[in-house]
Amino acid sequence: MQDSFVHKGKRRNLVDYLRRSIGICDESVLAAINEVPRHLFIESIFEDYAYEDRAFPIAAHQTISHPSTVAEQSELLEIKEGEKVLEIGTGCGYQTAVLIAMKALVYTVERQKDLFDFSKKKLREMNLYPKFQSFGDGFAGLPTFAPFDKIIVTCGASVLPTELLKQLKVSGKMVIPLGPTDQQVLYRFTKISPTEFEKEEFGTYKFVPMLNNTNQ
DSSP states (O other): OOOOHHHHHHHHHHHHHIIIIIOOOOHHHHHHHHHSOGGGGSOGGGGGGTTSSOOEEOGGGOEEOOHHHHHHHHHHHTOOTTOEEEEEOOTTSHHHHHHHHTTOEEEEEESBHHHHHHHHHHHHHTTOOOSEEEESOGGGOOGGGOOEEEEEEOSBBSSOOHHHHHTEEEEEEEEEEESOTTOEEEEEEEEEETTEEEEEEEEEEOOOBOOSSOBO
16 A cells, blocks of 8 residues: 555544544644554555544454544653653554654554564554564563653553553653453553652543453
C-alpha cells in the first residue's frame, strides 16, 4: 500500500474530527496523527476505513486502538520534544509512530512475538526508529533505561503495575487504563515525590487486557 493524496486527505479529515468532535487541542498530537499513515499498520481489507474512528483487529487477537483513543492518551501525556517515553504494548506500532512523530524518545515493549516482529519491520520500512524496542513483559517495564519522563500503557490492567510507577521520574506522568476486561477507566498518574502520586480520571474505555510474561 502507498500513502496517496486520498489517504492524506482522509487524515486531514480525521484531524478535523479529532479537533472539533473529540476536543483534542494539542497541536503536536494533531500534527502527528496527520503525519502517520494509519492504513499502513492494518490489513489491506480495512484500508478504506482506516481514517474512521474505529478499532480494527490485528495479529495475536489484539486491536489497533481508535484514533481518538490514541490522540487522547497522547494528549494526556503532555509530551515535550526529547522526553523519554516508555510505551507498554507496541501492538502494530501505530501509537509508537505517533509518539516518534511527536519527537519523543520512545522505548517500547511488546509481549506478543507476532506483533513485536510486525511492528519492528513496519517501523523500519517507514524509517521510524524507537530508541529501544523490546520483546518482553510489560509489567516489568524497562528498568535498565529508567527513569522515564512519561509512560503510556496501551492495554487495560486489572491492577496497577507498581513496578512501572517506580520507573517514572518525579514530575513524570503515566497514562493507563485500569479495570476489568470488559471496561476500564483511563487514569493519569503524576509523580509528585518518590512515594506520592496525583491521580486523575478521564472516563471509561475498552482496551485489550494487559497480561504478564511473553507469548511466542
